[in-house]
Amino acid sequence: MSPLILIPARMRATRLPGKPLADICGRPMIVHVAERARESGLGRVVVATDTVEVADVVRAHGFEAVMTRVEHESGSDRIFEALTTVDPDGAVETIINVQGDLPTIxxxxxxxxxxxxxxxxxxxxxxxxxxxxxxxxxxxxxxxxxxxxxxxxxxxxxxxxxxxxxxxxxxxxxxxGLYAYRxxxxxxxxxxxxxxxxxxxxxxxxxxxxxxxxxxxxxxxxxxxxxxxxxxxxxxxxxxxx
Missing domain, CATH: 3.90.550.10 (Spore Coat Polysaccharide Biosynthesis Protein SpsA; Chain A)
Incomplete structure (x- = not known):
């Protein structure tokens, strides 16, 4: 089975508020991260966010996004909710969590x-x-x-x-802090x-x-x-x- 790459993105970063949408060379940072993930050639890439604006921007650039609850305290909780939403039948066996602030990875x-x-x-x-x-x-x-x-x-x-x-x-x-999970x-x-x-x-x-x-x-x-x-x-x- 192809792995599923999930990229958690939240807007409430204290040191750099709104950083998923920060402009880098004409595109938001979260789009750059999604592009790097797609270039890995591993399979499906989905951004998991709690902000409609982030989801809209991701989709406008041709990537998949899924909405998750605001109250998640960790990226692992957010990607698990995203996993159950985009793959409810359990077909995906391997999940890669790529942090949403790694635009140059x-x-x-x-x-x-x-x-x-x-x-x-x-x-x-x-x-x-x-x-x-x-x-x-x-x-x-x-x-x-x-x-x-x-x-x-x-x-x-x-x-x-x-x-x-x-x-x-x-x-x-x-x-x-990049993880792959069974x-x-x-x-x-x-x-x-x-x-x-x-x-x-x-x-x-x-x-x-x-x-x-x-x-x-x-x-x-x-x-x-x-x-x-x-x-x-x-x-x-x-x-x-x-």
Whole structure:
């Protein structure tokens, strides 16, 4: 079965209000993200939003959009509602959650998220990048994957943390918040209550690990630019204008 790519988009970002519709080289940011997702060649792309204006803009640019409830607290809850709306019969077996603020993401990076599913024991797949800058190793905004190496390009995630970990000599890995789910794993995940370590670290993926679910991470070359501030937006405009 072809995967379904779901892109959650909400207008209430505190640092950059209305960012899904921010103009980048003549098109809204959310349209750029949908274009990158389509260029991955993986299959159907749907934007999941709680704002009619976002849905209308997405559809006007030839993409599919679905309305979801306003009160969702996480992107995983929003994409699960979208999944049940666009695929009520359960035909889709694999879901990729691409954040709606990644307008410059390489389509190959999106495809890489599926690689860990070569192992049928993996419930959730995600991405990581080796940290090369010393300041990022101690930055709590750079989430680290603590994992057991499976190969040169893959880790089995044992923990995610804002701390500098693991201790000692060796590589540290920056977690990229792009996820692929087996449908059964997403269904299970959204039914779980927030877990103690999740609430302490403020990292939703720890809920899955604490419940015994398996997350593997594919290691890629670069961190995609997430647009969270006006400065990020200007950088995205510069990159996409080339």
């Amino acid at each position: 390489d389509p190959k990076t999106i495809r890489a998220a599926l690689a860990p599913f070569e192992n049928p024991a993996v419930d959730i797949a995600t991405l990581g990048v080796e940290i090369t800058r010393d300041d990022e190793k101690t930055n709590p905004n750079v989430v680290k994957i603590v994992g057991s190496p499976l190969s040169e390009n893959r880790l089995r995630a044992l923990y995610f943390t804002r701390a500098t970990a693991p201790w000692g000599e060796g590589a540290l890995f920056h977690h990229i 449908r059964s794993a997403l269904e299970r995940f959204v039914k779980l209550r927030p877990s103690p370590l999740e609430k302490r670290e403020k990292l939703e993926q720890l809920r899955a690990l604490e419940a015994g679910m398996r997350i593997d991470a594919e290691i890629v070359a670069t961190v995609p630019l997430g647009v969270d501030t006006p400065e990020d937006l200007e950088r995205a405009r510069e990159i996409l204008s080339r």
